[in-house]
Amino acid sequence: MNIAASRIECRQGDIARQDDLQAVVNAANAQLRSGGGVAGALHRAAGPELAEACRPLAPIQPGQAVITPAFGLPNRHVIHCLGPVYGIDEPSDELLADCYRHALQLAERHGLESLGFPALSTGAFGYPATEAARIALSTVLATLPGCPTVRRVRFVLFDAAAAELHRRTLAALRDA
Template sequence: MEITLVLGDITEQEVDAVVNAANSSLMGGGGVDGAIHRRGGPEILDECRRLRASRYGKGLPTGQAVATTAGRLPARWVIHTVGPVHSRSQDRSELLASCYRESLRVADSLGARSVAFPAISTGIYGWPMDDAARIALETVRQAETSVPDVRFVLFDDRAYAAFASLL
């Protein structure tokens, strides 16, 4: 597996699957989630509504992943995963690692050959960037997956530097 870093906008990545740092409602939100829904168009939200009406009536659980169409994105699929909110009093690092493992598992089930990840849980969910980068890279490196092309698409210089220092 080749792991690369990209400084830029995840919604512009020409990959098989883009990973969305979603909230459990799957109905869109801020940050990466909002950007994916805005650029991808209503097709993504329509599939998310169907998922909520069927398998995920109470929302997608933290650490799990599910795929939808990518709508108007230059990707085939969006893999939605719900990262944990960072806590100083409780170790939730396994839930964050699960987001990456489960997203790759879903990518494998789709036959995806390239996957673009954001830095999950580092926005409004408050995960410290250096720790999030460590968990993301360790988890992806150790994952049993047939995806040969994994890229981390990082929105700003600070995030890019955190990942680059560990890659």
């Protein structure tokens, strides 16, 4: 889907193997350390330098985003976002939207034309996938006009069901 001069894509894939994007977004923990899921995959692929670069930036709060070089990843940067833990960090919808908004704003400030997002907070943090997709996509749609440098946003989803959910949600928002 195209919004102004930007394109939004939703596809199944490995967030650590997006070699045509300038930045990828990490579903980070507060200490910006390696863990399971997206954070573990990105830290493993980037190498130990990523953990070293993250150390002085931690801790971050839900909704915040910080940026580091990507080291061994095929991207220039990693934008680390701490999504809310569903049912604990409130207001969870606003905090989740802040993650996407702040990541796009960081990309804009750093002159990045393309970035890839995972489905933030939907894994171990328990956010319901349908609601998370709606918040993510509506926030990106609302924020992109203020980020003219960002030409492409890709949602890189772990499985086919999540990719299809994001495609359907994007179509519904476009048609609304």
